[in-house]
Amino acid sequence: MDYSYDSRHFNSMQISPDQGDPKPHTPSQSESVPLPMDLPDTVPFSVHDWARWKSQPAFYSSPRQYAGYGSPRDSDAEPRSWNQLPQEFMGEPTGYPDQYRPHLAIPMADTSEALPSHSECQCHPGWPVMDSGHEFKSQTYDFATHLDPIQPLQSSPPSPLSEISSYHSPQSLAAASPSMTAHSTDRLSPRLSTAEQKQERSGHLPYSALIYNALKAAPGNKLPLQGIYNWFQENTDKGADPSEKGWQNSIRHNLSMNAGFEAVKEEPKPGEKPVNLWRLTPEAIRKGCIESTTRYRKLQNQRKAQYAANRAPQRQSTGKGNHTMKVVKSRSANSPHGERNDAFHQQIMTEEYGPTSLPSMQQYMQRPMGTVVGCTSMVPDTNAVFLDPPAPTFAMGNGLPGWYPTESGSNRVQDQPEYMIHGQYNHER
DNA sequence: AACGTTAAACAAT
DNA sequence: ATTGTTTAACGTT
Structure with a gap:
């Protein structure tokens, strides 16, 4: 086939x-x-x-x-x-x-x-x-x-x-x-x-x-x-x-x-x-x-160990809708995007993206995964930004298998999951 | 545990 | 209403 x-x-x-x-x-x-x-x-x-x-x-x-x-x-x-x-x-x-x-x-x-x-x-x-x-x-x-x-x-x-x-x-x-x-x-x-x-x-x-x-x-x-x-x-x-x-x-x-x-x-x-x-x-x-796509969880897991504690929730329920109780699970501590508060990223935001009409956080979060590689500004006529992560803090991957190559290339895995080979992946439920 | 998907809340337009 | 972001949960592997 x-x-x-x-x-x-x-x-x-x-x-x-x-x-x-x-x-x-x-x-x-x-x-x-x-x-x-x-x-x-x-x-x-x-x-x-x-x-x-x-x-x-x-x-x-x-x-x-x-x-x-x-x-x-x-x-x-x-x-x-x-x-x-x-x-x-x-x-x-x-x-x-x-x-x-x-x-x-x-x-x-x-x-x-x-x-x-x-x-x-x-x-x-x-x-x-x-x-x-x-x-x-x-x-x-x-x-x-x-x-x-x-x-x-x-x-x-x-x-x-x-x-x-x-x-x-x-x-x-x-x-x-x-x-x-x-x-x-x-x-x-x-x-x-x-x-x-x-x-x-x-x-x-x-x-x-x-x-x-x-x-x-x-x-x-x-x-x-x-x-x-x-x-x-x-x-x-x-x-x-x-x-x-x-x-x-x-x-x-x-x-x-x-x-x-x-x-x-x-x-x-x-x-x-x-x-x-x-x-x-x-x-x-x-x-x-x-x-x-879901590799942010790697970062999430990494950061769990690194940052145990108390960060302010990034989003809270407004009380609207029928599932307001879904939210509050203290995910701030597990946020994969905690690094956005780092000084380094503050610098990126201010120096590379600069002030714009768009919310700076939203702009930055366009590439929320830590490593900013190949990003380009949302603002027309603004040069793109290519940054390499300066520290392992931003390294991708956790050494676990995955069928996608990793961004760093250091965690690439050649195994092919069975569900990709035989098309058995079934998410119906 | 990692992954892909789905649902949903929410914001911005 | 559409688009985009983010989190949570679920089933599969």
């Missing part, structure tokens, strides 16, 4: 007679942007990749080289949540640059990234890993600036919104790169329903890995929250029930809690409403992996 998001998979999805895609794709002119012909056969990130990534480091590249998947069925007539984005985010329908035209930008951007360069993944020394095509210079980084030039649209598409919604679809890939269909060998059974395929492809990956996939495939490795939602709806079995909002909550939770993701504000035009995007940090891109 193979869960790969595979270009061949998408190609065969397109050509399979039982695919049941109700809206056959009609390649638009804009999709005829030439693609490099040497796309690896298997590029994206999958459950199986995770397993192999752990078990066969010698000849498997880290899951950073995923290009070639996005919305498997979004087509021209089916704009989804992208069209909820403000126009300034989507860009002028006929103008450019528009870094959010994924079908134009992604294949080239990520393909170039997929070219081997024989570097090593920091998470897994010795393992071949593809260098990021992105450069992070002078403490600033803007993935979009490293994308290949975006060509203006040659003619009006059926709908400008469809340009967005056809987000890097496999159809567009196939249309743009016919050679990719030459040796189509679907690694997913075509007998599976679309929902089943989604489930197989992503159902066993944790949220953080799925978000990583979504962002990794996105132009500039960034998406608005709605775009992430949309990706989940298109590529996972989550969100099948539109009335169910828990998965969205989980996504937001993961975005907030995982240091591999960071929020960035973009202001397309002066004076207009800024757009919040979620982006992979350079660290995450460079390593091609995402650390455990």
Whole structure:
């Protein structure tokens, strides 16, 4: 069984007679942007990749080289949540640059990234890993600036919104790169329903890995929250029930809690409403992996031993709601973020972030996990900050196994949990 | 014990 | 209402 998001998979999805895609794709002119012909056969990130990534480091590249998947069925007539984005985010329908035209930008951007360069993944020394095509210079980084030039649209598409919604679809890939269909060998059974395929492809990956996939495939490795939602709806079995909002909550939770993701504000035009995007940090891109979202508990446990005592509660119940009793459990002593009161971090806040209109604590807590690496200010036009932890106080990890590489790289564990290998993780209850 | 998920409180917009 | 942050709790491994 193979869960790969595979270009061949998408190609065969397109050509399979039982695919049941109700809206056959009609390649638009804009999709005829030439693609490099040497796309690896298997590029994206999958459950199986995770397993192999752990078990066969010698000849498997880290899951950073995923290009070639996005919305498997979004087509021209089916704009989804992208069209909820403000126009300034989507860009002028006929103008450019528009870094959010994924079908134009992604294949080239990520393909170039997929070219081997024989570097090593920091998470897994010795393992071949593809260098990021992105450069992070002078403490600033803007993935979009490293994308290949975006060509203006040659003619009006059926709908400008469809340009967005056809987000890097496999159809567009196939249309743009016919050679990719030459040796189509679907690694997913075509007998599976679309929902089943989604489930197989992503159902066993944790949220953080799925978000990583979504962002990794996105132009500039960034998406608005709605775009992430949309990706989940298109590529996972989550969100099948539109009335169910828990998965969205989980996504937001993961975005907030995982240091591999960071929020960035973009202001397309002066004076207009800024757009919040979620982006992979350079660290995450460079390593091609995402650390455990719940690793803050490590810090929590560490600090339990260090700081036994009395800190003021950071949040108390206001008395609203039905579960006011849930709160008060003296968690201040166990707070994973006690270090924010340290002088060192006070310094960071004042010197690096500086005064802003946003609450400084909220800004700082954007990366609450101690190690501030690859953070960028929420304030536009402000240089990003890259700090290394100066003291073991901020070291991540506790030496215990985990399937995510650790940020420091010193605690990496090559074991693959059974539930990741066999997809047995079951959180139903 | 660590992890991923889910629910929820809460704040900001 | 949406977005983002944080904590708590639960089930699984």
